Amino acid sequence: MSTIAPPPVEVAADADAMAQLVAQVFASASKQEPRLAAKLRGALAMRLGASGPAFTVRFERSRIRVESGAAADAQLRLEAALDALPMLTSPRQALRPLLRRQIRLRGLVRHPIVALRLRRLLAALRTTPGSG
Numbered sequence: 001m002s003t004i005a006p007p008p009v010e011v012a013a014d015a016d017a018m019a020q021l022v023a024q025v026f027a028s029a030s031k032q033e034p035r036l037a038a039k040l041r042g043a044l045a046m047r048l049g050a051s052g053p054a055f056t057v058r059f060e061r062s063r064i065r066v067e068s069g070a071a072a073d074a075q076l077r078l079e080a081a082l083d084a085l086p087m088l089t090s091p092r093q094a095l096r097p098l099l100r101r102q103i104r105l106r107g108l109v110r111h112p113i114v115a116l117r118l119r120r121l122l123a124a125l126r127t128t129p130g131s132g
Contacts, residue, residue, distance in 0.1 A: 004038055006034035006038070007037055008062075009065075010063055010065045012067040015066060016055075019068055022046070022057065023066040026057060026066070029124050029125050030121070033121055037059075037064065040064075040114065041060070042058075042111065043057065043058045043059070043071055043074040044056065044075075044078060045078070049079070050079070054068075055069065055070070058071075076105065076111060
């Protein structure tokens, strides 16, 4: 079986510190699940809180790119407090904040495959290699 290299994670030149942090999260996740990261296509627009910083994560064929601002063409849109984001890695943990609207996720019905792959990619951060 051949080894798949994780797609490189790039950060736009005008990106702020939060976008840099998000890029590090996706770089770590893609190193743990390179095959899954390579399959992801589309864009996720994220906003931290109702008036917090916004950025877009684009999953392209050869790379993952983090940009400042929420792109209008993103298939998935996520609004959540920073401390609520780790809950997205577990369906059980995410259900309560989703129902209470502490986490708002749009595009799930129209793009369920993208959402499922993204959740699985982020779930890789909860497990360490070899604990499997």
